[in-house]
Amino acid sequence: MDTPTNPKAPPDRRPAGPKPPPGTRPPLALALTGVVRRYTQGQGALEILRGVDLTISHGQSVALVAPSGSGKSTLLHIAGLLEHSDAGEVFIDGTPTARLPDAERTRIRRMSIGFVYQFHHLLGEFTALENVAMPQMIRGLTRKEAEARAKDLLSYLGLGARLTHRPAELSGGEQQRVAIARALANAPRLLLADEPTGNLDPKTSDHVFGAMTELVRATGVAALIATHNLELASRMDRRVTLREGKVVELA
Ligand SMILES: Nc1ncnc2c1ncn2[C@@H]1O[C@H](COP(=O)(O)OP(=O)(O)OP(=O)(O)O)[C@@H](O)[C@H]1O
Numbered sequence: 001m002d003t004p005t006n007p008k009a010p011p012d013r014r015p016a017g018p019k020p021p022p023g024t025r026p027p028l029a030l031a032l033t034g035v036v037r038r039y040t041q042g043q044g045a046l047e048i049l050r051g052v053d054l055t056i057s058h059g060q061s062v063a064l065v066a067p068s069g070s071g072k073s074t075l076l077h078i079a080g081l082l083e084h085s086d087a088g089e090v091f092i093d094g095t096p097t098a099r100l101p102d103a104e105r106t107r108i109r110r111m112s113i114g115f116v117y118q119f120h121h122l123l124g125e126f127t128a129l130e131n132v133a134m135p136q137m138i139r140g141l142t143r144k145e146a147e148a149r150a151k152d153l154l155s156y157l158g159l160g161a162r163l164t165h166r167p168a169e170l171s172g173g174e175q176q177r178v179a180i181a182r183a184l185a186n187a188p189r190l191l192l193a194d195e196p197t198g199n200l201d202p203k204t205s206d207h208v209f210g211a212m213t214e215l216v217r218a219t220g221v222a223a224l225i226a227t228h229n230l231e232l233a234s235r236m237d238r239r240v241t242l243r244e245g246k247v248v249e250l251a
Pocket residue numbers: 039040041046048066067068069070071072073074075
């Protein structure tokens with residue numbers, strides 16, 4: 001890995017918004033209250049989430065460790081405003097989102113949330129640097145600003161010598177590190193990751209997870225990370241699971 005340097009935050013172009021009254025605690029990065037999600041299956045309905053309550057403070061990292069099919073991806077998609085719940089509320093940075101128009105949900109997602117999936121979903125025709133710079137340019141940064149931030153993040157993740165490589169010219173672990181840099185490029189308030197190292201061999205998984213954890217701590221982003229790996233989960237501030245459709249705290 002390159003020598004880690006604290007990645008510079010990009011200029012914050014979020015609207016200032018009203019100031020909270022003195023003495024008020026800052027809003028949570030994520031709060032889910034009473035979240036329900038059902039899927040219709042033939043004639044019946046399958047209730048996957050049955051009243052999920054979960055709060056994550058700014059700067060806190062939480063591992064979601066639960067069996068296959070228990071609803072981890074469903075929960076992450078709802079928390080990331082990619083899917084609607086059937087009941088309940090999702091607060092992002094204190095803003096209730098369930099009843100917002102889709103365009104506003106998309107805006108909040110772009111501004112405040114970063115995603116890492118099990119498969120990298122990088123754009124094959126673009127370089128590592130371009131893949132990380134692009135979301136920032138969509139958000140309004142100049143190419144120069146976006147590429148400077150992208151270079152910082154990629155160098156922090158040990159990819160300083162791979163900036164002009166396309167995804168097919170990178171190893172699986174390198175591709176996933178680019179995906180992590182891309183998710184954090186817009187300095188989100190919340191990082192959601194769905195088995196981010198699930199496709200990698202144990203050694204690479206350990207290395208990539210370690211790099212991601214370091215970056216999460218360095219940037220102070222709140223993180224909810226689904227993983228099957230208990231050892232990796234032990235590096236997070238908190239561990240939660242899904243039991244009968246509800247989130248339960250683990251020791
Ligand atoms: N669109 C859908 N329609 C019907 N059922 C669905 C749909 N999406 C998910 N499910 C069901 O919901 C349950 C939870 O799925 P989900 O993908 O959230 O689980 P998971 O915990 O992420 O699993 P894994 O660890 O295997 O990825 C599964 O039983 C799945 O079959």
